Amino acid sequence: MSGAGTIARENPARTDEIVGVVRETAPEAVDLIVREADADQRGWAARGLPDRLAALARVAAAIEDATPGLATLLARESGKVVGDCRGELGFAVRYLRWVVEHAPSAYADRVLDDDLGRIVEQRKPYGVVAAVTPWNAPVILAMLKIAPALAAGNAIVVKPSPLAPLTISRVVDLFDAPVRVVHGGAETGAALVGHELVRKVAFTGGAAGGRAVATLAGDRLTPSVLELGGNDPAVFLDDAPFTDDAMDRLVMATFATSGQVCMAAKRLYVPSSRLSAFVGAYLAAADRVLVTGDPLADGVTMGPVISGAAQRAALALRDSGTVHDLGRFDGDPASGYFVRPALVVEPDPGSPLVVAEQFAPVVPVLGYADEESVLAAANAGELGLGASVWSADEERAFAFARRFEAGFTFVNTHNRTGMSLRAPFGGVKRSGWGREYAHEGLAEYVQTCVIHAPAAFRPGAAVTGGGPSAYPAG
Ligand code: NAD
Secondary structure: OEEOOEEEEEEOOEEEEEEEEEEOOOHHHHHHHHHHHHHHHHHHHHOOHHHHHHHHHHHHHHHHHHHHHHHHHHHHHHOOOHHHHHHHHHHHHHHHHHHHHHHHHHOOOEEEEEOOEEEEEEEEEOOEEEEEOOOOOHHHHHHHHHHHHHHHOOEEEEEOOOOOOHHHHHHHHOOOOOEEEOOOOHHHHHHHHOOOOEEEEEEEOOHHHHHHHHHHHHHOOOOEEEEOOOOOEEEEOOOOOOOHHHHHHHHHHHHHHHHOOOOOOOEEEEEHHHHHHHHHHHHHHHHHHOEEEOOOOOOOOEOOOOOHHHHHHHHOOOOOOEEEEOOEEEOOHHHOOOOOOEEEEOOOOOOHHHHOOOOOOEEEEEEEOOHHHHHHHHHOOOEEOEEEEEOOOHHHHHHHHOOOOOOEEEEOOOHHHHOOOOOOEOOEEOOEEOOEOHHHHHHOOEEEEEEEEEHHHOOOOOOOOOOOOOOOOO
16 A cells, blocks of 8 residues: 555555555655765765674674564564564674674785785775665565675665565665665656666576666666576475475475565475375474464464465466365454465476466475476576475485576575575576675675785786786786
8 A cells, every 4th residue: 555655554454454655765865865875975984894893793782782663563464473583683783793704805905926926805895785675574585695795895775675674674674884865666666776886796586677777778778687586396206205394394395474485485396196195294284384364473384475466467377277265264364464375286287386386375385206307397597596496315306406507406495594604595597697695695795806916027026927918828
């Protein structure tokens, strides 16, 4: 719901409740904000790395202190269960601290000084970074851009999704650093990304938004990082045990955040000979771990989907195969955008549920005959974000995993339980480019600028090696 110049965020679990209102940022105001960011950036960079990292460490402590209130706000604006919201905030704090610990080595000069000459590689900030982020994990997905950008000496302007603008705005207020928020939809995002003073773009979202943002950035020759959607396969090899533990993890790997996670397990593949045993174990796991209801209620593990449009799209996905409703419902399903989670057994392999990213609490399971055919099915399509392989034998799992076309493969788990601050994350094929997390995620926010003095041309050195137009010796 939006009025003139404002965005009123409704609670997707109680659609009669407005959680908060933010002022929309008009394109002319975006211009002013980017110019302010640009004006602040040089002073921030000049403060030096230790001082900048000290500021980030203080923010980490401030977010930690504010977490109970922030988690409740996040649950109310996004429909995610409050335990997940606490987890997301805690992860954002851990990531900030990881950046504080690792930025000194990642951003240090690298110096080579020998008889061929002296090379100094500097890691310099870009200037103003534009970050455009989705609603499904609004704090961590912004923090993956804010923390390294600021550590490196950039200023950053964040445009969160209008579907979850409130918590991230409160988090940004805790920074004593050049990070600003602009609010609005695609138009505001475009005004930000296409601004002449923006020197780097970081986008997380779907393919359509990604294409628009990459086109705008490309038109200005602004480099970008794009973290887009996925249609992750989870492949059970013939020796994978269906233990309670594994099945509980698999169920939540799909249904955490109501299936609205980029690296959720979105297609399940099981040997045909084991399909009925798998379905029995899966339904039992869902009975143990899947309780749909009010995100603030104790014991609830899945909330509503984000909007009425998402609810209608989710219901339309149950169009072929055998549909099993999962877990139980606690509360009033009519109070918000609730969708009963479902496992769809052997849908048409060409159905939208299988070939596209569902981003909804509905998951297909398909039987397969042999490893070659399941690899071909898993690697089909244009997306290549995540994947998982499940096996009793880790070596066998790693050998299989090497053959996935995916940016990140999990073994015996999937989704956030398998993430690591130490491992770069991002997609191949049309799931995006660039990486977040780990040292690669830090490297996205600096440019390598080199100073080189060849020894041969030092004042007083005897010029060796072939004269004024020779190729270098090393
Ligand atoms: P979305 O693309 O609709 O929106 C993402 C952001 O882009 C929002 O802030 C939106 O306002 C903005 N935006 C949309 N169109 C734009 C345009 N033309 N110009 C400028 N800005 C524009 O995505 P969403 O629905 O918020 O999120 C869901 C998608 O994000 C899914 O596909 C999901 O897989 C993906 N995602 C990917 C990752 C990852 O790390 N790879 C993480 C989370 C979500």
